Amino acid sequence: MVINPNTTASMTDDVIAGARAAAAPGTELIGSTAVRGVESVETNVDEVWGALAVLEQVRRGEALGVDGYVIACFGDTGLPAAREIAGGPVVGMTEAALFTAAMVAARFAIITLPPRTREQSERVLRLTGLGHRTTVRTIDAPVTEVAADSLHLLDAVAEQGQEAIRADAAEAIVLGCAGLAALTVPLSDRLEVPVVEGVAAAVTMVEGLLAQGLSTSRVSTYAAPRELGI
Amino acid sequence: MVINPNTTASMTDDVIAGARAAAAPGTELIGSTAVRGVESVETNVDEVWGALAVLEQVRRGEALGVDGYVIACFGDTGLPAAREIAGGPVVGMTEAALFTAAMVAARFAIITLPPRTREQSERVLRLTGLGHRTTVRTIDAPVTEVAADSLHLLDAVAEQGQEAIRADAAEAIVLGCAGLAALTVPLSDRLEVPVVEGVAAAVTMVEGLLAQGLSTSRVSTYAAPRELGI
Amino acid sequence: MVINPNTTASMTDDVIAGARAAAAPGTELIGSTAVRGVESVETNVDEVWGALAVLEQVRRGEALGVDGYVIACFGDTGLPAAREIAGGPVVGMTEAALFTAAMVAARFAIITLPPRTREQSERVLRLTGLGHRTTVRTIDAPVTEVAADSLHLLDAVAEQGQEAIRADAAEAIVLGCAGLAALTVPLSDRLEVPVVEGVAAAVTMVEGLLAQGLSTSRVSTYAAPRELGI
């Protein structure tokens, strides 16, 4: 199940379309959109509502017998809580994108939007420890602008990508928003470096964890929570 | 306003009692308890509900004309979102405790509970950068056990504190749970090192920010969110 | 192609057996053993010969039309060079294991052998940046002892694993040697935490990169080398 923490179903559709190409033949991808919450996750307040929407969707997924989950929001909103209540593995698009980029490039750049979300990227960089190989660049456009389509941002993203290659010695690009998935191929063609789309990356990571018979450790941090009755 | 993200009013009362001793004469402390949510914040799922409860309480605070806020939960649940919607400064008990300890000791230890919450401390250490001067030790007791009273944990906490001084070269102790506030004085007497209680520390920090005329920057990360209508 | 940088074919067989269980149905795994070089990679001198053996095997793989490569040696010997000459992606078992563990646990421990190889783990931890979530523990046994079988080490590894869970707050275990693959299931049963075997992890990572159409960036660090004529 690919969980979109916001309520914009068109973003879920776009993300699923991109991820399906990367999914294995036997994998059934279920796109899930928040029933209530926010239209896009840009602010810290949005993240609170997004995390709640993630929880609700994981519960629905557990009822459906879902094997594993992808959180399709840059910043991996709600990831720690989802791990506690999901029986199967849960992977965030951000951590998946960073780990993927680290296997194809010595250094890379995240291009995210809008600028105020920079700290979401920094938070995952602190968690994964990959900050020493990464720079963060931002595009001044709201997430809602990419809800329907992101191709009109290709020039802006490509410009930041070229700067990253030139000034930051980046060798790959991580798309810093699920809404930018449609840029993966055209940007890669333009820049001639790997362009990593986190949802596709996370889908393959979940497949890999399942194939290894691995799921979240229940020892401490992600042990099952007590019943809340909420 | 001292915000307790959980629904246990007795913890709010205890915390306020401890913080009042540190508050300036002119400061009016308003203790606030979550109207709905979880009884204690121990798990990552709890943190989602806790963050929501923080948001609701800040909104109520804004309606009341509150000048500044303290988040009384180790891990600073909901802090980034609260900063976006509060007009005045918002300080988490964890960051306040760490900064305070750093001004009275070269190295210090957090003693927190239960063990599964270790990652909440680590997260704030990554954010503040004070990990190189801090160790984290845990007590195997649930937060709910300290809801009414924490004095029965004095021996267990003191034992970890002595170990921290001996083995980690700690020179001060940070109490890693709002529910441990009652231990501040007896633990300090026992260990003969400064014992920092984060809510009291955060209250003085908010007072200090207000005295300097400072509040949260509105430039990027904590700019006001758009109206959500939720 | 799963590349064993040493000349011990029985280790290749064991590793392939373990990895096959994790590989996707359509994936053909080719086990490859060094034709010349060292019987096991334990020392820094061994790593030089191991890296040379990796190069030779990648060349053979390129002639065979191999899609992607796994380096089956803890420390990821020869990985940067392999990336330069392989058309497809190359993943080291160490980086794959660390990234995998980071998706199922907040903190984890590497258990490796013999003690003198500790620096190989540290090197990959510096590269991946995951040192803040990892401890390294060692078993005093040579790699050659695990060439035929590693089950006799289960008690020793489990003892370190229990210590890691208790003293390091580890929540998962990374097996620090391709020769320990047979311990994956029994150790996980014993410790009740996820046990990550790097070769299996790397196989799924390569599958994932291929599914995403990603390979090594050619921009700078891993650009194709000039023809050497060696």
Added chain:
Amino acid sequence: MVINPNTTASMTDDVIAGARAAAAPGTELIGSTAVRGVESVETNVDEVWGALAVLEQVRRGEALGVDGYVIACFGDTGLPAAREIAGGPVVGMTEAALFTAAMVAARFAIITLPPRTREQSERVLRLTGLGHRTTVRTIDAPVTEVAADSLHLLDAVAEQGQEAIRADAAEAIVLGCAGLAALTVPLSDRLEVPVVEGVAAAVTMVEGLLAQGLSTSRVSTYAAPRELGI
């Protein structure tokens, strides 16, 4: 007591004027100037004399029954030694400014002068661990130039501040010299971000420590020195 480690009394007066606005009603601020030493602390040699002057002033303060101390020099010259001999808490303006900025902004910039003092900022960043959220920018003007007045530097400081906001994603500014205190309000008006003046910040920090009944730990690093007879 606000300790100016240099002999320029006009700087003490300016600093006290700024800090008084932030001090609590019941706080009596005593400005103290070095009796002997250097006119400004810019070089590493200056810091030696500055540290000596701090010691002498703390001794005088102890004789006067002073409750707590602020070191009014960017770089916190003499702070560790002062902690050993002062009965009450001692806070450096640099650490106070950094901790304060960290409570109102995700990232911030220090603007200091002259360029040769950059290492003093870096030293405190290493100590506090806040380097990952901070950039350091310098103005090419000597400290003595700001002894009497710093308003003529407003344009130069504002230009660096704008660059910090634009290029470093800074969200607040830390004034990197006690002599720049007069810029706090005009710079904040110009840049529309929080501007943190360290002496004012440190005064509130000392007030907060006293309110919590906290002072320097006597366990190890800051234990009282033996009598020197110097």
Added chain:
Amino acid sequence: MVINPNTTASMTDDVIAGARAAAAPGTELIGSTAVRGVESVETNVDEVWGALAVLEQVRRGEALGVDGYVIACFGDTGLPAAREIAGGPVVGMTEAALFTAAMVAARFAIITLPPRTREQSERVLRLTGLGHRTTVRTIDAPVTEVAADSLHLLDAVAEQGQEAIRADAAEAIVLGCAGLAALTVPLSDRLEVPVVEGVAAAVTMVEGLLAQGLSTSRVSTYAAPRELGI
């Protein structure tokens, strides 16, 4: 013995010429060139062959009764393996240059070439921990271009050096290639900062270790390897 891991004897000669000026009167410097391998070490594949050539040269050195070794290749190719088989100390030109620069400057810049070798510098920075005081700048020229002479690169290197001083606050320059040794004096004259040439630095380091009676620890990482028979 100064070990050139590549087969270009003219580079060995140049490097020895520069290092001789720094060597003590009683030191006999033996320049050694790879008998087989690569003409220059620029790529990761080159490093594999370079490491092998280092091993072969150390063996020859041991047969000759050499007291200590310098690895004359930026990136310190083959250093860990050389330490295992050499009786005396082995110092890499990169680590020596960084440690030397750290004793004459607070911050410094490496100027290396070609751009694709940046990761070699980063690797040694991670190992030495000096990344917080260093920036890496690159010149777009192949190593082979400096085999015969590097003076024609003086303008390009000086330009990067000036930028490093201006934009990175660098106070010294580390030449990031053994082939740049001839630039040491003219660049220092041009930039008026210390310019550190790593081979000369490493020669003095080996002399110093020998004078102290120190050689590589045999306890764990660098214990003697077993006999390989290769």
Added chain:
Amino acid sequence: MVINPNTTASMTDDVIAGARAAAAPGTELIGSTAVRGVESVETNVDEVWGALAVLEQVRRGEALGVDGYVIACFGDTGLPAAREIAGGPVVGMTEAALFTAAMVAARFAIITLPPRTREQSERVLRLTGLGHRTTVRTIDAPVTEVAADSLHLLDAVAEQGQEAIRADAAEAIVLGCAGLAALTVPLSDRLEVPVVEGVAAAVTMVEGLLAQGLSTSRVSTYAAPRELGI
């Protein structure tokens, strides 16, 4: 000139005796003792007086035409200031010891005394960046106890050394006090690992810098101070 920042001439004599063995034949070592100040540098207050004594001794050295300086006090008291006023290079025994240990061992331990000086070691570790390869262990004995002789501490130091090798995976030992110089050989014999004595290390470093024609950069941090008239 080997500068002892304290007034205990017997320590200077001991240190010089040890360093002379490592000095080159043509090197004339001048031992210098503080004329006024403290008997030993253990506290932060001591460091202020020690730094002043270093300054006075460097001035005397400059009048004598000294070529280079070693600061013979663990913690490198007064080093930055000494660099500003010395014409030749200045090396601290701590940085020299750490860099030396890093060239003969992958990891190492500092054994220092008394426990309260731990922060002096940590400060230099932060500055050099070698903390990831180092542990700090302490002996509970005052520096004054080693003024005359340190051989009675051999057992205590050796016990910590054995623990460092066993529990910290240390491969070399750094003696954390100039007064422990006499232990270098017996400790190395006992532990069978390299034992680094910082003053000897620093003497060879100064010789090396002089041989390379290098001295402190005058660009920014260590530019000559203005005339003080003090």
